[in-house]
Amino acid sequence: MDTRIEHHAKIIVEWSTEVKPGDMVAITTSPAGHDLAVAVTKEVARAGGIPTTLMASEEISRAFFDGASDDTLQILPEHQKAMVEKCDVMITIRSPQNTKAMANVDPKKLMMRNRTVQEISSIRLSKRWCLTVHPCTTLAQQANMSLDEYQEFVYNATLIDWQEESKMMYVMKEHLERHNDIRFVGPETDLHASTEDRIWIASDGKHNLPSGEVFTAPVEETVEGKIYFDIPFLFGGKVIEGVRLSFEKGEVVDFSAEKEEPTLKEILEIDEGSRRLGEMAIGTNRGIKQHTLNMLFDEKIGDTIHCALGRAYKENNGTNESAVHVDMIKTMIEGEVIAGDEVIYSKGKYFYEK
Amino acid sequence: MDTRIEHHAKIIVEWSTEVKPGDMVAITTSPAGHDLAVAVTKEVARAGGIPTTLMASEEISRAFFDGASDDTLQILPEHQKAMVEKCDVMITIRSPQNTKAMANVDPKKLMMRNRTVQEISSIRLSKRWCLTVHPCTTLAQQANMSLDEYQEFVYNATLIDWQEESKMMYVMKEHLERHNDIRFVGPETDLHASTEDRIWIASDGKHNLPSGEVFTAPVEETVEGKIYFDIPFLFGGKVIEGVRLSFEKGEVVDFSAEKEEPTLKEILEIDEGSRRLGEMAIGTNRGIKQHTLNMLFDEKIGDTIHCALGRAYKENNGTNESAVHVDMIKTMIEGEVIAGDEVIYSKGKYFYEK
Numbered sequence: 001m002d003t004r005i006e007h008h009a010k011i012i013v014e015w016s017t018e019v020k021p022g023d024m025v026a027i028t029t030s031p032a033g034h035d036l037a038v039a040v041t042k043e044v045a046r047a048g049g050i051p052t053t054l055m056a057s058e059e060i061s062r063a064f065f066d067g068a069s070d071d072t073l074q075i076l077p078e079h080q081k082a083m084v085e086k087c088d089v090m091i092t093i094r095s096p097q098n099t100k101a102m103a104n105v106d107p108k109k110l111m112m113r114n115r116t117v118q119e120i121s122s123i124r125l126s127k128r129w130c131l132t133v134h135p136c137t138t139l140a141q142q143a144n145m146s147l148d149e150y151q152e153f154v155y156n157a158t159l160i161d162w163q164e165e166s167k168m169m170y171v172m173k174e175h176l177e178r179h180n181d182i183r184f185v186g187p188e189t190d191l192h193a194s195t196e197d198r199i200w201i202a203s204d205g206k207h208n209l210p211s212g213e214v215f216t217a218p219v220e221e222t223v224e225g226k227i228y229f230d231i232p233f234l235f236g237g238k239v240i241e242g243v244r245l246s247f248e249k250g251e252v253v254d255f256s257a258e259k260e261e262p263t264l265k266e267i268l269e270i271d272e273g274s275r276r277l278g279e280m281a282i283g284t285n286r287g288i289k290q291h292t293l294n295m296l297f298d299e300k301i302g303d304t305i306h307c308a309l310g311r312a313y314k315e316n317n318g319t320n321e322s323a324v325h326v327d328m329i330k331t332m333i334e335g336e337v338i339a340g341d342e343v344i345y346s347k348g349k350y351f352y353e354k
Numbered sequence: 355m356d357t358r359i360e361h362h363a364k365i366i367v368e369w370s371t372e373v374k375p376g377d378m379v380a381i382t383t384s385p386a387g388h389d390l391a392v393a394v395t396k397e398v399a400r401a402g403g404i405p406t407t408l409m410a411s412e413e414i415s416r417a418f419f420d421g422a423s424d425d426t427l428q429i430l431p432e433h434q435k436a437m438v439e440k441c442d443v444m445i446t447i448r449s450p451q452n453t454k455a456m457a458n459v460d461p462k463k464l465m466m467r468n469r470t471v472q473e474i475s476s477i478r479l480s481k482r483w484c485l486t487v488h489p490c491t492t493l494a495q496q497a498n499m500s501l502d503e504y505q506e507f508v509y510n511a512t513l514i515d516w517q518e519e520s521k522m523m524y525v526m527k528e529h530l531e532r533h534n535d536i537r538f539v540g541p542e543t544d545l546h547a548s549t550e551d552r553i554w555i556a557s558d559g560k561h562n563l564p565s566g567e568v569f570t571a572p573v574e575e576t577v578e579g580k581i582y583f584d585i586p587f588l589f590g591g592k593v594i595e596g597v598r599l600s601f602e603k604g605e606v607v608d609f610s611a612e613k614e615e616p617t618l619k620e621i622l623e624i625d626e627g628s629r630r631l632g633e634m635a636i637g638t639n640r641g642i643k644q645h646t647l648n649m650l651f652d653e654k655i656g657d658t659i660h661c662a663l664g665r666a667y668k669e670n671n672g673t674n675e676s677a678v679h680v681d682m683i684k685t686m687i688e689g690e691v692i693a694g695d696e697v698i699y700s701k702g703k704y705f706y707e708k
Contacts, residue, residue: 052408052437053409053410055388055391064399077406
């Protein structure tokens, strides 16, 4: 087996989920993620954990929606719930074969099913959990790379010394939490918000792998100013690019996009919360050097910040509510991140790199 | 999708497991079985059932044994147990990528794990369950066929009118149960046993798919005579062929094999029960025209009978106990099956085909 897959598995089991003897572990994988599932199974067993493997694929999900009536969509999967309740650790390996298989499912049916299984999702989030990616041709293609290049890309982002990384991210969190506001300054950009009583979270390879972001939920009604997001991103199968937003009293009062502006408009009209920010964050992973239209990676790119329209996280003490959470990313190599009177990041350097 | 896969899925869901609204269904598949899992998911959803998909592969099983200590092997998977308890239906799709991945696992460790999960296996057997095969290159290779030929082979055996088939098999069961003994006669063969108080079971596409056998557990100490099994079979990765056995008072008193006789000897020496018969059965599936070293198919071949050394099934009122259950098959095209004074099968014809 590729030693990088074994290394990846070790990080998932030892660092991200800290499996210990007697832990009940669920590993969810697609067919393409099988090799990483094998390596993770071995590491879980070595750590004394008891693995069970679940299969997820876009085509299987699609088949369920194609077959199920509205009544069926509203039945809770009691067997899944029973399993998740008994789990200590849940590991999810994403390695899709067709990222578009769900594209033509009626969003109302998706919403209906999401509401039904919400209860299980909440239990899941109360466990030690980790979401990661196993390189596959489908994701390589989406990233405009060969499989070989894409493997390099994924492992450069993932197989790093998370303990070291974590230390620096926690220093950044402490600095950010000394202050009550955050400000992003750069080309066509000057955006600020209050972060009073909000929590900054250092995402250091636990729940997301790769990780590398320090994020909070701003006090949504205090967001003021304008911002230009230069990195493209996916929403509902569409690639939106070059988004410009202006905020007054927390609400988007002006917007444009260089590509797919109508889709941006749709997002802003979903609900009241989708016109406000639910997240402001600083990407810190220097192993990720380019965007690949995969948010798990893109929002972590070093020398970037990102903001999300929509739902805020409770863990941040966030309060903005929305049916969506749409991340948008900005390169900061010519910009600055300022908290209170302290420069957190300036033109290619985090404060701890001075 | 191949319409044969859809037809297969319909039989599994409508006939074999009779999924109904609100049923909690677990579908276990390997990566190679993904397409059938997709089709089964759709049918389960159509029937109003709620599917969850589990992944099983030989390499994942092997990785667990490679990583686990003896202590770990003795921990019950509580999360699996919780799920299985909540299931109404369990569907298992076999489509291996490497049938030899488990070959070099210490049998003591396998035994240890089997004992640990015995409790879960028992719960599983109390549900509506079905074991089937999805054609794949690995099984085609084992059967000495191209994938195309193997698909034909599997679907000829599986996509039949089980309702019709079932009727004939139940008639055979009734005829067999009118009598208190069973006798297999043919070239180099005259074997008989009492079947008093034993139950004949018509395997008509419910638990095994394909199916097609009517089987019982003989009163083990009454087995007398000799038998020649001409069809080769696998045991522990070895192909045993041309087995001759002689029984006195239920016990094997003489044996030989044209190939792998030492392995046959090993089987007979496993325990006391492995020298006695746990099963005597009549294969009835005329869709299966050749053996493929896969017992799920081979024991069902039309114009054959089979006997198993070792463990008897409780469902037959069987009492023989053993760590193994080893099926051996005999072509009966020149033979006869007789119960009491009634000829059940004679030289190419079942009694109901007269």
